Amino acid sequence: MRWSKLFIPTLRETPAEAEVASHQLLLRAGYVRQLSAGLYNYLYLAQRSILKITAIVREEMDAIGAQEMYLPGLNPAEVWQESGRWDVMGANMFRLKDRWQRDYCLGMTHEEIMTYIARGELRSYKQLPQIWYQIQTKFRDEPRPKSGLLRVRQFIMKDSYTFDMDAAGLDAAYDKHYAAYCRIFDRCGLKYTAVEAHSGAMGGSQSHEFMVASDAGEDFIVIGEQSKYAANLEKAESNPAQPAADPDGALAPEEFHTPGQKSIEQVSAFDGMPPTSHIKSLVLVAETKPVLALLRGDHQLSETKMTGLLGVSEYRPAHPAEIEQWMGAEAGSLGPVGVKNMRIVADLALKGRRNMIAGANKTGYHLRNVTPGEDFQAEFHDIRQVAEGDTHTTTGEPLKIVKAMEIGHIFKLGYKYSESMGLRVLDEHGKEVTPIMGSYGIGIERILCSAIELFHDADGIVMPPSIAPFNVVVTPVNTKDANLIAAAESLYNQAKAAGLDPLLDDRNERPGVKFIDADLIGIPFRITCGKKLAEGQVELYIRKTKEKMDVPVAEAVAKVKALIEAA
RNA sequence: CGGGGCGUAGCGCAGCCUGGUAGCGCACCUGCCUUGGGCGCAGGGGGUCGCGUGUUCGAAUCACGCCGCCCCGACCA
Incomplete structure (x- = not known):
């Protein structure tokens, strides 16, 4: 072409x-x-x-x-x-x-x-x-x-x-x-x-x-x-990062005032305990039925795991009015203690924890010393999204997201x-x-x-040869020079005969324009016919590495072919 | 569907606030010149200013409505 x-x-x-x-x-x-x-x-x-x-x-x-x-x-x-x-x-x-x-x-x-x-x-x-x-x-x-x-x-x-x-x-x-x-x-x-x-x-x-x-x-x-x-x-799936240590003992839940503190971050900053010591309580609605989902304070609910568990195609967060009606408190002060009117699903990371902090189901109040399995009952399932810093369930190696x-x-x-x-x-x-x-x-x-996305640089695309629109461009630097044109045409024909997919840049443009365009569209290799042609040399340019080398005219195509096959 | 941004020449933008007959760079066309990394000089073409309605003597500019595109979120066999 x-x-x-x-x-x-x-x-x-x-x-x-x-x-x-x-x-x-x-x-x-x-x-x-x-x-x-x-x-x-x-x-x-x-x-x-x-x-x-x-x-x-x-x-x-x-x-x-x-x-x-x-x-x-x-x-x-x-x-x-x-x-x-x-x-x-x-x-x-x-x-x-x-x-x-x-x-x-x-x-x-x-x-x-x-x-x-x-x-x-x-x-x-x-x-x-x-x-x-x-x-x-x-x-x-x-x-x-x-x-x-x-x-x-x-x-x-x-x-x-x-x-x-x-x-x-x-x-x-x-x-x-x-x-x-x-x-x-x-x-x-x-x-x-x-x-x-x-x-x-x-x-x-x-x-x-x-x-x-x-x-x-x-x-x-x-x-x-x-x-x-x-x-x-x-x-x-993963093992969660280690939480802060729980207070020991069979302590009874104890209410404390948390005016205006709603998110885990706010409550955590207010009571001085880390997010891992808190229980996050989410009221969800699956096909009109409410479900209370419980997570460790620093964890996110996995929608996929939750829908799988509930056996529904989708659920939604409860509206503020529904929360008020079912829980008797506003979102931000919700917790599992005393909840009898809905299914309660707790993440596995809460199993075995003691004396945590949760909402009191009374707006503006939280409870400390809440122990899963004692102060409330729940089904335990993996409903949590893996977080950076978690470890592999069997090898224990750190996981990256x-x-x-x-x-x-x-x-x-x-x-x-x-x-x-x-x-x-x-x-x-x-x-x-x-x-x-x-x-x-x-x-x-x-x-x-x-x-x-994988292969580009400041100059443009670095297309893998197997899927590049052309895998080699033959570029005569000066279209007024009949010798350069003739050599370029010959190289182009040789490349075609060798089964390559060549492009001949016969435009009457300055060399810089041709180089920049070829780099931009991502042609992996370039054979440049220029001043060294008189000495029987052309230049071979590798888009990916920007390497340039002089090669004898007669060897140029074979060399490119070898490079493409090696790619 | 919620939030935000943008719409003026092919591309990138200015002009809009403070209304007065549309501009810059690149690209494009012609000629000369140049030829190893987006040359230079000279001349030239190209715009219903997204659409509609309104305000006004006069709207790219102000108001209202609509459309389109992009981004964030929601969504995504």
């Missing part, structure tokens, strides 16, 4: 609306342009990168025996109503009607459609297992699209779905995907971590997320540095869709069984974004 003929609209200045590095650079480097909130035009460079990414994904999916399909993005409501997700998806689903006023939606994911295909055709155990996948556009009406291509309303996803006779078959399919995902992300040049994840609204038993550590991410993951422990914060973005997710779905949608096959005894399913996604644009 000749740069002079291409549409690569680079910008000298950073567009004001872009906050995160990948968004800024995708715009500045001329990869994308925004159409509307969460909708982007992928220009030539983005499209080239995406094609390289999807080619890698296809190769690795095909390598585990997965079969690619292409499914409608426009779905009839009925299929989604069968699984129950027509209602569950709520406002996140784009919905529309056809000319006959029939309901449709734009597909957010394709479990329903894949299961629909399967139940229509799969009859016998002899046809299983199956791995089906698609690389297609998905639509989600995100409440808040943001961060460039990181959270958008239309995006490309590789989704695969597996059908197996039994759990052992699903385990095998899951393991194959896990391994394939590692190969895909390795080949894309990413640094990533596979973490244990919460299965979320998808249901199912086991789940891993593939995460790239980045401040641009929206998730938090918990990592143990020595061991291999890595989990999503939603799901992570890291911000990260999700690029892939694998699930053991179980029977959720095969059951609800009536997928049955006959086993070898002629008995009807429900196949077990798995679902496995990769966000294609997120691979591009995370590569940029």
Whole structure:
């Protein structure tokens, strides 16, 4: 490709609306342009990168025996109503009607459609297992699209779905995907971590997320540095940091006045005891029923663990009027002592503690010497979010919390869709069984974004060669010099013949402009034809390290090829 | 959905407070010049000031309403 003929609209200045590095650079480097909130035009460079990414994904999916399909993005409501997700998806689903006023939606994911295909055709155990996948556009009406291509309303996803006779078959399919995902992300040049994840609204038993550590991410993951422990914060478990020592003895609860002191910090500062000596009391409402959640003062409630425990899809904090009615006091003076009218759930970190401080259920008063299990009864469960400084439950090593973005997710779905949608096959005894399913996604644009987030510098993108729109640029420094042009053309043709993906910067620009643009868009290698051509030398430049070396013209392409293969 | 910010040329911004017929830098076009890290000189094109209503002799500027985009939070298979 000749740069002079291409549409690569680079910008000298950073567009004001872009906050995160990948968004800024995708715009500045001329990869994308925004159409509307969460909708982007992928220009030539983005499209080239995406094609390289999807080619890698296809190769690795095909390598585990997965079969690619292409499914409608426009779905009839009925299929989604069968699984129950027509209602569950709520406002996140784009919905529309056809000319006959029939309901449709734009597909957010394709479990329903894949299961629909399967139940229509799969009859016998002899046809299983199956791995089906698609690389297609998905639509989600995100409440808040943001961060460039990181959270958008239309995006490309590789989704695969597996059908197996039994759990052992699903385990095998899951393991194959896990391994394939590692190969895909390795080949894309990413640094990533596979973490244990919460299965979320998808249901199912086991789940891993593939995460790239980045401040641009929206998730938090918990990592143990020595061991291999890595989990999503939603799901992570830990031993809490050591609390302050409790006063000894079988002391009776004793009321004291705490006027205007509401938060744990305030009460703690007021009574001189550390937050770890306090009990945090939260009144929640799950399907109209109140629940009292108790945590150590320095801990945060884990919504995921709590919803899992309560067996509901969501709960809400009680309104002030409800709190007053149920507890007889304002939030800020709440506690478990004497509470009889609701379920009480206490975090495990409170088990075995003595003589703590809690609200008195009398506005402006707290109790000291409150002992869990003696002064009040509660169910003890892990309902707490892991905090920085916690330690691993078995190795005891310190845990770190890291911000990260999700690029892939694998699930053991179980029977959720095969059951609800009536997928049955006959086993070898002629008995009807429900196949077990798995679902496995990769966000294609997120691979591009995370590569940029991971690999960029002040001059622009440092794209991994495997997914760069071009992997080498041949740059004659002066387009008026026929010898330079001829040499550059020849190198460009050699590079093409060698199977590289070269770009010829034949623009009539000053060298500085060409260098800066090539650095910005992230071409990993550059062959510069300049003044040393007379001595038979060209310059080889490595974007990542900014290293430059003179090499004989005849060896330049072979050298670049070797560098790309080594990358 | 709650909180905040912004909307003036392709991009980045000034002008708005104190109303008087729109400006700067970059980009773009033409010519000359230059050619190893965003050259220089000269000339030039491009704007319903997000939309609507109102106030006023007069609105980018003041008031009200709406729309759009961004950020924080909530939400997020």
